[in-house]
Structure formats: structure tokens, C-alpha cells
Amino acid sequence: MSAAPHTPSHDPHAAPAGAHGGHAAPHGHPTTSTFITIWLVLGFLTIVELAVPQVYDAEWNRHTKWVLLVILAVSKATLVGLYFMHLKWERPWLKYIALLPAYMGVAAVLLMCEEAWRGTVM
């Protein structure tokens, strides 16, 4: 991390795309190697996803399983959105439109917490 020359360079795979289009080009398209890398990462995360229910199989650790699976699914969906759907290279307003359905996730968490709480008092 100490060798990182630019602050937004948290993703090493973005480097070839940036070099291709230059920093000033927001529409600089990613290269084939970017897509192949994302494909491999998605495949790997799918394997991890399949292993999680096997490892956290018991009743007592089911919450760990839920949290891990949700994190994995959201990570995969984010990768598809950012790289395959080019959101990483779009202007903010298009990103805001794309973020609209994420509101459902917030609603889901709120409603489920409320229901779970109601279950404990009724």
C-alpha cells in the first residue's frame, strides 16, 4: 500500500485500463485482461459461496453463514455492475440511477429487523 502512487488506486486491475485511456478520459475502456480477471474472481467467489453453507452448517452458526453469503453476493453483484456494466467509467448521475434499487436493500434490513424485534416481544 505504501508504494501506491495515486490515492484511488485501490484496484490493481484498473491500472491497465487507466493507462490505455489516460486519467483524463472517464470513458477509457477496460481491456480484455480486465474482463478475464473479473471473470476469474467471480468464479472463485462462486466456489467460496458454495463452500460457506457446508462449513457453517449448524443451527448456532447460521448467522455467520447469512452474513458471509450476503457479503459475497453483494461483492459479486458490485463487480458485475462496475466492470461488466461499465459503471466504473460512467459519470456520477448514471451511478445514482443505478443505485436506486439498492434502496430495497435498506428497506429489507429495516423491515426484517422490525419483524425480528416484534417476534421477540409478541
Added chain:
Amino acid sequence: MDTSHAAPTAHVSTPADDQHFGQATGGKVGMWMFIAQDGMAFGGLLLAYGLMRVWADHWPAAGLKPTNVLGIGLTAVATFVLICSSVSMVMAVQAAQHSRKSATTMWLSLTILGGLSFLGIQAYEYTHLVKEGLTLTNGYVHGHELHPLFGATFFVVTGFHGAHVTAGVIYLTCILFGAMKGKYTQGGLSYSPVELVGLFWHFVDLVWILVFTFIYLL
């Protein structure tokens, strides 16, 4: 009358002039708005499912998890097929952007093949589950009486997604015919329709990632 300021009116506006959306064409902004509302339709279904899970004492039955009833291995293959078809889709868009007609046609065909494979696996899965006794209104599988809404939830959510894959395959086929005529490989923004079908296809893939986790694995 100050005519010196009238000059910009003669300028034809292009997508690149848009301060808010940059290079995004009207079609792209429209497709994203459609995807956002379609995403909320899926969100509504998944939200209802989530609440049902919270209400249910056991899902789908005491001592049974969804992973025991549904075929995870086969569905994992279907998931990977869909991810691969997303990769072939980005390759098709890239080929169209570089005006490579035969490459565009080949990658679009592979994407359609991926979609059809996914639908084939889903048809096989549905047939298998119905034969085992899981239907929209009834679920008596492996000697267990399942939660009455397990079948309904499963078939409605995966069926709604399957309908999207079917629509995507039809949409992709229409674009493939255009690509074979070279309509999208003439340079400039002519590749745009390939990019739009790509956005829809990746959205279908993205939703499946969530459906696979929430319906099958959780």
C-alpha cells in the same frame, strides 16, 4: 440585436456535451432507468421472501434447509454459465466498438448459447422438482411437508428471472441479426445497440447472483 452570441445555437448537441451523463447516449440513460425499476421489481419479490423467512419457524421444514431440497450443484453450473455469458457479452461489445463484424457475431452467438443453456438447466430443474412433489401450491418432498409458501416463492422468483433470461435471449437474437448485417460495426456510436443489450444481459446475470444466494444458499 447581438448576433455574436447566436453562434452556439447552430452547434449540434452530441452525447459528449452532456455535463451530467458524459458519453452516455439517450438509449443508455433509458436502459439504466429501466434496469433501476426492474431491479426494484426483483427487490420487491426478494423483500417479500425475506420477510417470510423471518416469520417462518422453519424454512422449508424442520431439519431441512433449502440446500437439502434444491439441486445446488446443478444450479452452481447454471450460475457459472451465466457469468461466462456475461464475459462473452462484454467481448461482443468490445468487438463492435472496434468494428469487428465477425467477432461481434461470434461473441453474441456464444452469449445466446449461454442463455439457452441456462434456460435448459432451469427447465430440467423445474421438471425434476415438480416430479418430486414441489409445485406452486404444494410441497411434500423427501417425506417432509414443506412450508406452504416455499414452492410459490421458489417458482415465482426463479420464474420471473427465467422470463428475463428468455426476453434477453430474444433481444440478443434480434441484435445478432442486425450484427450479421453489419449494422453495429460501422464506427462511431453504431455499436450502441450492442452495448444496450449488454447492459440488460449483465443485469440479468447480476440479479441471478442475488437470487442464487438468497433462494438457494441461505
